[in-house]
Amino acid sequence: MDIVLEQVEYRYAANSPFEKKAVEDVTFKIPEGQCTAIIGHTGSGKSTLLLHLNALLKPTSGTVQIGERTVKAGRKEKDLKPIREKVGIVFQFPEQQLFEETVMKDICYGPMNFGVSEEEAKKRAAFWLKEVGMPEEVLGKSPFDLSGGQMRRVAIAGVLAMEPEVLVLDEPTAGLDPRGRREMMEMFYRLHKERGITLVLVTHSMEDAARYADKVVVMHKGRKVHEAPPRELFSDTARLAEWGLGVPEVVKFQRMLEEKTGKAFPKVCLTMDELADMLKLGGESL
């Protein structure tokens, strides 16, 4: 299922003295089965844009096409549930959305809202809890007795249990420790690879964008300013700086090395592994 945004504009408090334009003239496509990263400085409009992906916000002008459905500005939309069933969003700090007495019930909440039977929902709960790396005993516990990191995992399981076709992640690893961060991202990436789930990654982390994305969309002051594969994007450090963005540490290191040795590498390395391979090659040829 593709999501296509066309000239999307969103104004908060439209037609009032407090009107504020958050997103303007944004056009791009999120192709099925790919991982698309949306990056941008704080206040660039990424979070507002993300709410359009499952019709939580309706554009004040332009259209958003989600699979077969088209959400158009100024038209009344009925029955948005099928859209929300297909596009799951993991919000920033998703642990804040937990409310049930037990972890089991909380994970079942989403699927059951979409008409999944209780029995099936419970099966899914047990399955997805394991997928996010939590022991099964937790199912009977209150989510409020868990640690912050565990709550995060349970909340994510709650979204995954809806088994959406598109998974939108808004800073899913913010506030986690480095290991938890790595595990979480690897889990999402594995789901993406194994199950063909379309991933949309809204992030501040250039490392994550470089490592996981097929395509990176750059937002700046409410507009889409660039759209490119990560390797192309991160080769242009100066341009990124204009938008208040940096490059991954590994790219910084490579650039510094190139400057000091006076030798340019044939391509920008996006991960430590790539760089290590490149250096090894370089070492052998020396």
Place this chain on the structure above:
Amino acid sequence: MMEKMIFGRYIPADSIAHRMDPRAKLIFVFAFIAIIFIANDVWGYVIAAAFTYISVKMSGLSLRFLISGLKPVMILIAFTFLLQLFFAREGNVVLDLGFIQIYEEGIRQAFFISMRFTLLVFMTSLLTLTTTPISITDGLESLLNPLKKIKFPAHELALMMSIALRFIPTLMDETDKIMKAQMARGSDMSSGPLKDRIKAIVPLMIPLFVNAFKRAEDLATAMEVRGYRGGEGRTKYRLLFWKARDTFALLSLVLLAAVLAAFRFWI
């Protein structure tokens, strides 16, 4: 409609009313509420209305803006008006509709009570429109200070008020966020039978309360860490200054009270 509603909102501007000491404004409004009850005939209300009009002029806000902003409150006043009109049973019958009679006293009461109500709403709105919530709190604390002698927790009360006011926008943002998160999980708060809609509020309220308690605890810790120990010996960042205009405002009220009393008791 809610966007236009101005009841309880602050409109920043620079006018005599804006610059007045919040203590003076508080006394002014509360005294006005008492004084308005002295008026009991047409002249009394004409004078009180004129007084209110002058007060509005002093605030630099346009009368039209006030009236359009207070429309929702006006509905309530209209309702009171009708109640009085139909249910007061004194004096001569003016109009007989068969199933209901309208009495002379009913008309009189209906006019006077809705007039009183209107003037009160205007005056109290003027207070909130020209005074930031934080200065209302400061003013209230300062006015209640003498009561500390009888162990009245004036400082604590003011602190509670300012904390509550401070967190209204935060809670609004959070409600919006959690609502969106639950909607993304298929909760439907805006359609379906009433029973389902009420049920859909639970997933919103529980996270909201949990977060509010967490935040209260954090705030308490943060205050403790910074050595907060109540109002004892604490100096103020925002100082209140009583100026001549504040005294004049209160004197004008005394004059109003005297005139109204004269109309009621001697003329």
